[in-house]
Amino acid sequence: xxxxxxxxxxxxxxALEAWRNRQIAxxxxxxxxxxxxxxxxxxxxxxxxxxxxxxxKMKERGSDLTIFSPRASFMAHHIGDFNVSATWAAICxxxxxxxxxxxxxxxxxxxxxxxxxxxxxATCIPxxxxxxxxxxxxxxxxxxxxxxxxxxxxxxxxxxxxPLYEKMVELDIPAxxxxxxxxxxxxHTTGAHYINADTTAFMQCLTSDLFRDFPTLKFVIPHGGGxxxxxxxxYRGLAQELKKPLLKDHLLNNIFFDTCVYHQPGIDLLTKxxxxxxxxxxxEMIGAVRGIDxxxxxxxxxxxxxIEAAAISAEDRYKIYEGNARRVYPRLDAALKAKGL
Numbered sequence: 001x002x003x004x005x006x007x008x009x010x011x012x013x014x015a016l017e018a019w020r021n022r023q024i025a026x027x028x029x030x031x032x033x034x035x036x037x038x039x040x041x042x043x044x045x046x047x048x049x050x051x052x053x054x055x056x057k058m059k060e061r062g063s064d065l066t067i068f069s070p071r072a073s074f075m076a077h078h079i080g081d082f083n084v085s086a087t088w089a090a091i092c093x094x095x096x097x098x099x100x101x102x103x104x105x106x107x108x109x110x111x112x113x114x115x116x117x118x119x120x121x122a123t124c125i126p127x128x129x130x131x132x133x134x135x136x137x138x139x140x141x142x143x144x145x146x147x148x149x150x151x152x153x154x155x156x157x158x159x160x161x162x163p164l165y166e167k168m169v170e171l172d173i174p175a176x177x178x179x180x181x182x183x184x185x186x187x188h189t190t191g192a193h194y195i196n197a198d199t200t201a202f203m204q205c206l207t208s209d210l211f212r213d214f215p216t217l218k219f220v221i222p223h224g225g226g227x228x229x230x231x232x233x234x235y236r237g238l239a240q241e242l243k244k245p246l247l248k249d250h251l252l253n254n255i256f257f258d259t260c261v262y263h264q265p266g267i268d269l270l271t272k273x274x275x276x277x278x279x280x281x282x283x284e285m286i287g288a289v290r291g292i293d294x295x296x297x298x299x300x301x302x303x304x305x306x307i308e309a310a311a312i313s314a315e316d317r318y319k320i321y322e323g324n325a326r327r328v329y330p331r332l333d334a335a336l337k338a339k340g341l
Contacts, residue, residue: 001341002304003325003332004058005139006176006222006258006282007066007107009096011053013045016095020074023088027080036091046098055106057285061304066285067325067332068096069110069141073189075180077115078148082123086114089127097135108332109137110176113164115146117153122163132171138331139220140168142175144201149184149193156201156219157208165214172330174218174256177201190288198226202255206239206247211254218254218328220280224261229273248275256328258282259303259320262289267306276316280324281307 019039026033058066070092077085089112100107111131113124131137142164145151154160156177168175182193198221211217221228228235236247244250256278261267270279283303293300307320326333 001065001336002063002321003281004063004066004283004285004303005220005280005325005329006260006284007054007068008071008284008287009068009092009099010071010286011049012071012095013041013049015039015041015045016091017074019091020088023084024079027084036087039091041095043098043102046095047102050099050103050107053286055103058106061283061285061302063281063283063304064106065336066107067110067139067329068099068107069139069176070096070112072141072178072287073181075112075115075141075143076148077143077146077180078117078150078183080116082114082116082119085116086123086127089114090130093127093131093135093137097131097137100136108335109135110139110141111135111137112141113143115143117147119146120163121161124164125167128164128167129171132173132331136331136335137173138329138335139173140175141178142219143179144177144197144204145179148180149182149187151200155204155208157204157210162213165217169214169216172216174220174328176220176222176258178222194223194288195226198223199228200226202226202228202235202251205251205255206235206244207242211251215253218256220256220258220328222258222260222282222284224259224266224270225257225274229257229270232273252278256280256324258284259307260284260287260301261306262300262303263293264306264309267303267310271310271312271316271320276312276319277324279320280328281321 022034093111096109100109114127144156179197182189187193239247258280260282283301285301289300
């Protein structure tokens with residue numbers, strides 16, 4: 001089985017974006033604020049958006065199951081207040097749940113949190129619990145920068161985040177550390193802000209003792225881990241200067257990287273530098289990079305091609321495709337075993 005841990009609903013029906021635009025307008029003019037009941041999206045509309053997009057690509061490229069969450073750039077936690085974010089998160093999570101119900105063999109949910117700048121992360125716990133306990137979601141997306149590129153929140157190692165971590169440990173779910181859109185003109189959303197955030201999250205963990213307090217907490221750092229694999233010697237050296245344990249002991253029981261790097265040399269580097277037990281297959285398909293690479297003639301996000309071409313063993317390929325996902329996402333493993341898979 002090939003499990004893609006990084007899927008977003010980037011092809012949601014246009015009605016969702018239209019409703020969101022009305023919600024944003026309603027922040028300034030409360031009389032324009034739409035009700036949740038005004039958003040009408042049928043199962044047929046959901047089927048069409050999935051069957052002609054994600055599911056078609058999965059069949060074409062040979063992946064089986066996608067961990068599916070709301071579109072990352074649409075989270076936009078910097079817009080409005082907590083109530084705006086809570087309503088928006090609930091709507092987006094429900095749509096992902098409906099997709100998983102319509103295609104139970106191909107999709108399983110991961111939750112967007114209703115984060116808001118300056119608001120206690122504990123306020124996210126009710127939505128997190130609803131998604132896990134009622135929808136059967138297996139993970140969450142955690143935005144380390146709800147301000148949208150201005151980084152006003154404390155680092156991930158700060159006790160500010162601890163109530164959320166305690167609930168994650170209790171529910172045995174990992175978090176993909178994933179920012180949303182950037183409203184800072186200095187940082188392009190997918191080309192700079194995403195990669196900056198991945199690197200920043202890794203460094204915040206490196207300089208802290210977070211995992212001493214939460215030894216079973218699991219973070220997935222997407223997009224290949226940002227700069228971390230490419231500058232692995234720098235981070236090993238920094239850990240040494242800071243009198244931290246070796247990285248393999250300090251972080252790699254808790255931090256994992258996905259394969260969304262979109263070229264063969266990147267995958268080759270990732271699988272050479274990072275222990276294979278810490279690499280999980282992911283494509284971010286129909287996401288940030290959708291075009292065809294003129295050097296190869298294949299889609300940049302056809303990630304399976306890179307894994308197949310990597311100089312790794314069949315055992316390691318199994319770990320990347322399936323074994324590691326089952327281990328890092330225990331609720332996913334339980335769900336698959338319940339299906340006899």
